[in-house]
Amino acid sequence: MSPHTPALSRRALGGAAVAAVAVAGVGAMALDAQAASPRETPFRANAGRRSRRPNILFILGDDLGWADLSSYGAPHIKTPNLDRLARQGVRFTDAYSGSATCSPTRFSLYTGRYPGRTKGGLAEPIADRSDGLDPNHPTLASLLRGAGYSTALIGKWHCGYLPDYSPTRSGWDEFFGNFGGALEYYSKLGLSGEYDLYEGDAEYKDLRYYTRILTERASEYVSRDHGDKPWLLNLNFTTPHWPWIADGDEEESAEVVRRIKAGDRRALFHNDGGSVEKYTEMVQDLDRSVGEVLKALKESGQEQDTLVFFASDNGGERFSFNWPLSGNKASLQEGGIRVPTIVRWPARIDGGQVSHEPVFTPDWTATLLEIGGARADKTYPLDGTSLAGYLLRGEELAERALFWRVRGERAVRRGDWKYYRGKGGTDQLFNLAADRREQADRAPDEPKLLAELKAVWEKTDAELLPYPA
Known part of the structure; x- marks a missing residue:
């Protein structure tokens, strides 16, 4: 927005005021994520750079709160890998999810449209087998695939169940992950007690901790020789979504599994489990996992030409650190939809920057399609605005309404x-x-x-x- 200069200075003043309170002793406010840290500068595109079409590594955490990363202000959670990613790229302070729960946001990402434009997007979130993403609807993956990309989705799908709905029916060449909204991390049992780990459309047996499996799979994918084809990988972790089971918590896992098998339909919600400490452990494990995938990407020699995106699918749950936002997941208050968001593309975007532009999930669909050389289907017009001009060419982002x-x-x-x-x-x-x-x-x-x-x-x-x- 061209009236940006005054807006930025207002925010900077607000950040200074919060910092002053922190000095007075409020440790939770020690880092104001609205103001640039000493290592960050307000975003400015480097319009002189050129590169080939990038690979796209699009990483989602699950129910991760806006301030759950140390680079966003968490005083008790350490996320060095994601903090490093932010230092190497752009950290967005006013970025939002497309909705307040899991599957509608995923609909908005995959279609680039408001969830309410499709029947499956009306479920908040999808909880049965009657709804899903219509395989005939163009998606980020199908459009990029049509433009020459290899496509894969690893992790949580949550846009419908077999036999009618699947990533492989909606534009992804490969799928490895779970169809439902949640699963127990070891047994892979879902809300109804069904086994929910698949490769393509076939069950895949692996009873190790789920985050480890996804990290291995993603590291293998980014390490491959993809020839001359660019690739899109949607890497959708379930961490730190309930149940509150960290790597090594096999006794707690066994108790949750016992309850699931006994017919307790709410066992996975784990309302009687978890803690701030356990949640911290899970977020830090997510950070380590992202770090492993990024290490594999670097070792493959593709880091410079890969656009890495990290965000959460919606606001945090009951153990999240959302200060100073009000509300959490399922609410349209800031805590339910404002999410940590980081973009890194070394070949085109300078690091150490912070952006205060209001942006939301459908914008990233439009952005990635433009950057990847794909065009949206005119029958299904996008609701997002491409940020490519802002990020790459220094164009002002016109004021618009996010809905x-x-x-x-x-x-x-x-x-x-x-x-x-x-x-x-x-x-x-x-x-x-x-x-x-x-x-x-x-x-x-x-x-x-x-x-x-x-x-x-x-x-x-x-x-x-x-x-x-």
């Missing part, structure tokens, strides 16, 4: 302003540059702006499929 809808909640962000209606039914307005915690409702002071943003939301909502009764 979200979940059952019982609505939200729009435009510039620094956010319109929000929660389940209580009250329309609220927040200035996020001054109030990321969404505590100072400005609706009474800005009735015209409130009405404007509400109208934006309602116009977009009218274009989407209605929720089933």
Whole structure:
């Protein structure tokens, strides 16, 4: 946004104020992720660089909170590999998921469209076999494959079940992972007690800790000789999603499995398990795993020409560190949709930078299609805006409205302003540059702006499929 210079300085001032509080002794606020750290500078594209089409390594954590990385402010979680990735690329402070839960965000990534444009995207999240991503709908993978990419998805799919839905029916050449929204990390049992680890469309038996298996598979994929073809790898970890079982917790795993087999349909939710310490262990394991994959990528000689993207699929769960945001997963408050997001492409993007641009999941679909030389299908127009001009050519990103809808909640962000209606039914307005915690409702002071943003939301909502009764 060209009115960016003042916006950035406002945020910088806000960061300085938070830092001052930290000095006063509030350790949780010791790092304000809205302000550039001493090693980061405000983002500026290096328009003089040129390169071939990149490989794309798109990594998702699962239910990882906005401030769960040490580079985003976590005082008790150490994530050196992801922090290094951020130092080598761009760390986004105002990046959002496409929805507040798992499968709708994945729909928005794979289609580049609002989840409510497709029947399967209305499930929040998919919990049975009746919904899924229509194999006839173009996807990030199918469009890039049509442009010459090899494609693979390793990890969590959560966009429908066999026999009707599968990554291999939606544009990915290879699939290794789980179909459902959650699984027990050792046994691979899902919510209904079914075994849920597949290679392609066939069951694959491996009872080791799931994060280790995915890390091995991804490391092997990025190490391959792909010839002259660029590749897309969607690497979807389930870490740190419940159940709260870390590598080595075999006794806890056995107890959860016993309950699943006894018919306890809520055993995987693990409501009586977990802790901040266990969650920390899982996040740090995710960081180590990402580090292993990045090491394999570097050793393969492809690091310079690979665009690496890391984010979470939605906001954090009950053990996440989300300060100073309010809300968490399933909510359209900031804590439910603002997510840590890092982009690195050494051949084209300078490192050590921070961007405060508001962006969300469908933008990355449009961006990767443009960078990969693929075109969207005009029958299924994208809802995201390509960021390629901003990232690579120094173009200003025009102000636009980011839209979200979940059952019982609505939200729009435009510039620094956010319109929000929660389940209580009250329309609220927040200035996020001054109030990321969404505590100072400005609706009474800005009735015209409130009405404007509400109208934006309602116009977009009218274009989407209605929720089933």
